[in-house]
Ligand code: 9L3
């Protein structure tokens with residue numbers, strides 16, 4: 123699994139794109155870094171690019187990995203990479219909603235338990251990128 127830490131540019135500079143999960147029930151309503159499964163023959167970066175086209179309808183430039191990985195299950199490991207939108211406006215094709223959040227809002231959401239548990243370990247690194 124690979125998730126994208128999509129940082130804004132222009133109007134959304136200093137913000138991070140979060141997506142609200144619609145399923146499964148255990149995490150529906152919580153917010154995540156968008157992304158999905160790496161398919162056979164894909165690199166993590168290729169998979170993230172494809173997932174962000176499918177889920178958000180945008181072209182992205184995928185960058186470096188964030189630190190660490192999250193073991194989701196015996197066969198699923200989640201990693202995250204930085205990304206930025208190079209073409210298109212994000213639309214929620216696979217999520218309930220999308221929002222751009224600044225550092226203050228990200229802290230509030232993390233403290234309020236509004237993020238998917240799998241992604242919370244990345245909050246300090248995300249905050250560092252939002253508060254430069
Ligand atoms: N997951 C956790 N954090 C994320 C993403 C993209 C995914 N940022 C977990 C939630 C699901 C599983 O990975 O249990 C599958 O995700 P998807 O393929 O439904 O996006």
Ligand code: MG
Nearest residue numbers: 156157158177
């Ligand atoms: Mg997904």
